[in-house]
Amino acid sequence: MFINWELRELHAKLVYYGPPLGGKTTNIEQIHLRVPEKNRSELVSVKTRQDRTLFFDFMQMELNEVNGLQPKFKLYTVPGQVYYEATRKLVLKNVDGLVFVADSSIKKLATNRRTLEDMRRQLRELGRDPDEIPFVLQCNKQDLPDAVDPALLTRFLNLSHAQMVPAVAVDGQGTIETLKALISQVIQRL
Amino acid sequence: MNATNLHEVPLMFTAEQRQQMDHSLMRLADRIAAPLVMVSDVSGRLVLYRGRLSSAQSTALAALAAGSFGAGVEMGHFLGLRNANAFRQQLHEGAAANLYTLAVGQELLLIVAFTGQTTLGLVRVYAQKAQKELLVLAAVAGEAREKAFAAGAIKMDDSSEDGTFGDQVDKQLNDLFSM
Numbered sequence: 001m002f003i004n005w006e007l008r009e010l011h012a013k014l015v016y017y018g019p020p021l022g023g024k025t026t027n028i029e030q031i032h033l034r035v036p037e038k039n040r041s042e043l044v045s046v047k048t049r050q051d052r053t054l055f056f057d058f059m060q061m062e063l064n065e066v067n068g069l070q071p072k073f074k075l076y077t078v079p080g081q082v083y084y085e086a087t088r089k090l091v092l093k094n095v096d097g098l099v100f101v102a103d104s105s106i107k108k109l110a111t112n113r114r115t116l117e118d119m120r121r122q123l124r125e126l127g128r129d130p131d132e133i134p135f136v137l138q139c140n141k142q143d144l145p146d147a148v149d150p151a152l153l154t155r156f157l158n159l160s161h162a163q164m165v166p167a168v169a170v171d172g173q174g175t176i177e178t179l180k181a182l183i184s185q186v187i188q189r190l
Numbered sequence: 191m192n193a194t195n196l197h198e199v200p201l202m203f204t205a206e207q208r209q210q211m212d213h214s215l216m217r218l219a220d221r222i223a224a225p226l227v228m229v230s231d232v233s234g235r236l237v238l239y240r241g242r243l244s245s246a247q248s249t250a251l252a253a254l255a256a257g258s259f260g261a262g263v264e265m266g267h268f269l270g271l272r273n274a275n276a277f278r279q280q281l282h283e284g285a286a287a288n289l290y291t292l293a294v295g296q297e298l299l300l301i302v303a304f305t306g307q308t309t310l311g312l313v314r315v316y317a318q319k320a321q322k323e324l325l326v327l328a329a330v331a332g333e334a335r336e337k338a339f340a341a342g343a344i345k346m347d348d349s350s351e352d353g354t355f356g357d358q359v360d361k362q363l364n365d366l367f368s369m
């Protein structure tokens with residue numbers, strides 16, 4: 001996060017990380033739908049032919065001036081598939097806040113844990129302490145018949161200390177709460 | 191704001207430096223009839239742009255160009271190209287327009303769109319001239335950043351009559367999503 005005093009702007013980079021097909025892009029799409037046009041950029045998606053995220057999704061959300069500063073939040077997703085590790089690491093550079101979009105299906109428990117461990121390792125490789133970065137766990141896909149209880153999933157991922165939001169991103173449920181919770185943490189760092 | 195690591199603090203330019211940067215970009219755009227020239231940092235934060243795109247479009251373009259450039263550098267790593275040997279320029283070539291990206295030191299990128307009216311050779315020559323001017327500005331901004339960081343001078347006043355910065359941001363977010 002940085003403040004450009006000349007332009008009176010505050011910039012923060014927020015990244016949505018998580019296992020493949022967990023709903024990262026859906027989160028950004030739902031946010032983009034709900035932010036008035038004057039407060040947001042276009043939603044840019046670099047996708048494969050199969051409509052999967054190849055590089056990242058990106059949008060910027062702007063607020064009005066606060067104490068003479070205009071906050072600008074850049075939202076990124078990372079591609080979830082295993083072989084895009086190098087791309088994920090690129091997107092994590094200079095991150096100011098992280099959402100981990102977990103897939104609540106009981107079949108995805110191990111994938112969630114492995115992806116979380118990958119994220120923490122990549123952050124350390126970038127010289128960052130994962131525990132020092134504002135973080136929200138989103139337990140997505142709570143509408144699935146085999147969805148694990150959010151509290152249980154949180155414990156399974158050893159994230160009992162983290163802020164958690166249950167969600168059904170495809171319906172927009174929990175997406176705004178997640179974003180607000182993360183921004184709140186990021187701003188507290190000021 | 192107090193950053194814990196100098197490298198987490200991006201380069202910031204004074205009004206005078208931004209004006210000089212603007213002159214460099216305008217000169218470059220004039221010489222090669224470029225519809226768009228911009229400077230971003232390697233993380234994709236737009237610093238300054240001149241051209242026919244809206245601010246929102248330029249912001250997105252800067253993020254994509256920086257991502258693409260970063261991917262190129264990573265590709266170079268697999269070929270053993272690191273540090274001084276790393277890729278420093280990138281070209282996206284199309285039938286009607288092209289996009290040329292040139293690294294400016296370690297932290298900035300110069301991104302230039304040009305059409306078939308201009309040759310790539312000419313773009314390279316003039317972009318490198320602009321690069322030299324931008325390097326000087328980046329060096330001065332880098333020194334200022336180091337001094338400010340050492341003095342712990344990167345702080346902000348977080349209170350006003352309407353509450354703290356955080357309170358006001360929360361209120362705006364609530365208003366924004368209640369529309």
